[in-house]
Amino acid sequence: MEYKLAPSLLSADFGIVKEQLEIMEKAGAPYIHLDVMDGVFVPNISFGMPVLKSLRKYTNMVFDAHLMIVEPERYVEELAKIGCDIINIHVEATKNPKEVISKINSLGVKSGITIKPATPVSAIYDVLSDVDMVLVMSVEPGFGGQKFMPEQLDKVRELKKIKDEKGYKYDIQIDGGITLDNVREVIEAGVNCVVAGSSVLGKEDIGKAVKDFNSIFEEY
């Protein structure tokens, strides 16, 4: 099993973000997790198209876009066009998630579906055969630096069981409050793609933080 670290851009220093991307890529982080927020779906605003478009020129990291916006179907085409490799929508954000996932798949990029802490796995049963990634939120979406909710791991276990039984292809991602101290627990529950904001970009030595996560992944 291959484990992937996805540092979250939300915790970047945007004055030196190009350098930070270079350091993380060189240290061995394959993904950059991009939290797009609209101030409506979540009570915060982050960054959007112009920022992502600029950054695309400076890194080969996989662009993993986590859309915390209402009616994400309005923007999936443009996000694919500017170079997002994975477009991940919240099931709670749209009336017809299955249709939006199929639209994303038709754009030739990978698709993802996300569930908030209060949303059960049953809310996404009908899209599990169609997605490349399922993201389980382990904090309320909107802000970095919150405390990990361990009870969310039951949903990870359920998703792993369904994946193995049905032979589905999706990666299982977790997002929120992940640290070097709890990452083993999430891997053991079935996660293979780990988002980390404060635990990587919030650190003094971000290259070391990436390497520390990767050396834990090597234990498995």
Ligand code: DX5
């Ligand atoms: C929260 C975002 C996260 C956030 C995680 O809504 O989806 O990706 O950046 O930050 P940490 O790892 O600090 O909890």
Ligand code: ZN
């Ligand atoms: Zn996120």
